[in-house]
Amino acid sequence: MTLARVGYLGAEGSFSHEAVLTLTGSQPVACSSIGDVLAGVAEGSLATGLVPLENAIEGTVSATIDGLVFDHDLVIEREVVLPIHLHLLARAGVTLERVTQVSSYVHALAQVRGFLAGLPDVIIDETTSTSQAAREVAGSPEPWAAVGSAIAGSLFGLDIIAADIADHPGNATRFVEVGRGDIPAPTGNDRTSIVCFQDADRPGSLYGILGRFAARDINLTKLESRPTKLGLGDYCFVIEFDGHVGDDIVADCLADLQAHLVRVKFLGSYPVTGEGSVNRREEVGEARRAAAQWISALRGRIRH
Secondary structure (H helix, E strand, O other): OOOEEEEEEOOOOOHHHHHHOOOOOEEEEEEOOHHHHHHHHHHOOOOEEEEEEEEOOOEEOHHHHHHHHHHOOOEEEEEEEEEOOOEEEEOOOOOHHHOOEEEEEHHHHHOOHHHHHOOOOOEEEEEOOHHHHHHHHHOOOOOEEEEEOHHHHHHHOOEEEEOOOOOOOOOEEEEEEEEOOOOOOOOOOEEEEEEEEEOOOOOOHHHHHHHHHHHOOOOEEEEEEEEOOOOOOOEEEEEEEEOOOOOHHHHHHHHHHHHHOEEEEEEEEEEOOOOHHHHHHHHHHHHHHHHHHHHHHHHOOOOO
């Protein structure tokens, strides 16, 4: 069996590595940056790539969304939601009281600000990834520590000297697998992501976009503006919503947007985690059926 080469933000032991290990039939390939993952998929050296899109604490991962919006024509095929547990890792024998430097990726450090505030004399060092920090700590004779995952500690032979040190419990990162190929078939529990580029900045333009979704009872799950990089004040809108482009109502909405209001870039329709969208769509479907029956009954009373 030939395994598909799936790129991820390396090195080994990163949260991206942990996420890519959940994909069956894949050969994880470490890349030095999110841009390298996306470029590898676009040029064909990677079958797909798994990249972080959103963190529950830090929000959107700019390198991923900008790469998908502006740099490459790739399609999101699925999402993976990974709970994030951050630990303080050190070599055997190093205690918390002895630590002189704490290293990690900038997003990880931001998520443990409260814990680090209790170590006022410790030097804070930013690295390219949580796994890189663990590797450096493992290879140094100094009493250093790294903020990272349990898998990184296990991989580099480090002990957890302080567990679950994040400021906010329940943190998670949403990863998306992107490829060059076909759109996954509808599952009934799907999300669609698009980008809307305005032809001109005029009053009511965003309202006009959102009104197309509201008129069709399509539930938006995310709306975010991004600078287009063409000039100060020039923005596009990244929109995520329940449903699949294979659904007639979604297809009609996208066609309406493309024809009348904006230029739309399609980022993907893909299965999602959880059952919220299924329940919501069932409620909307029942409401629309009831409304159709009401209209039919009224029209049946028209005098001929």
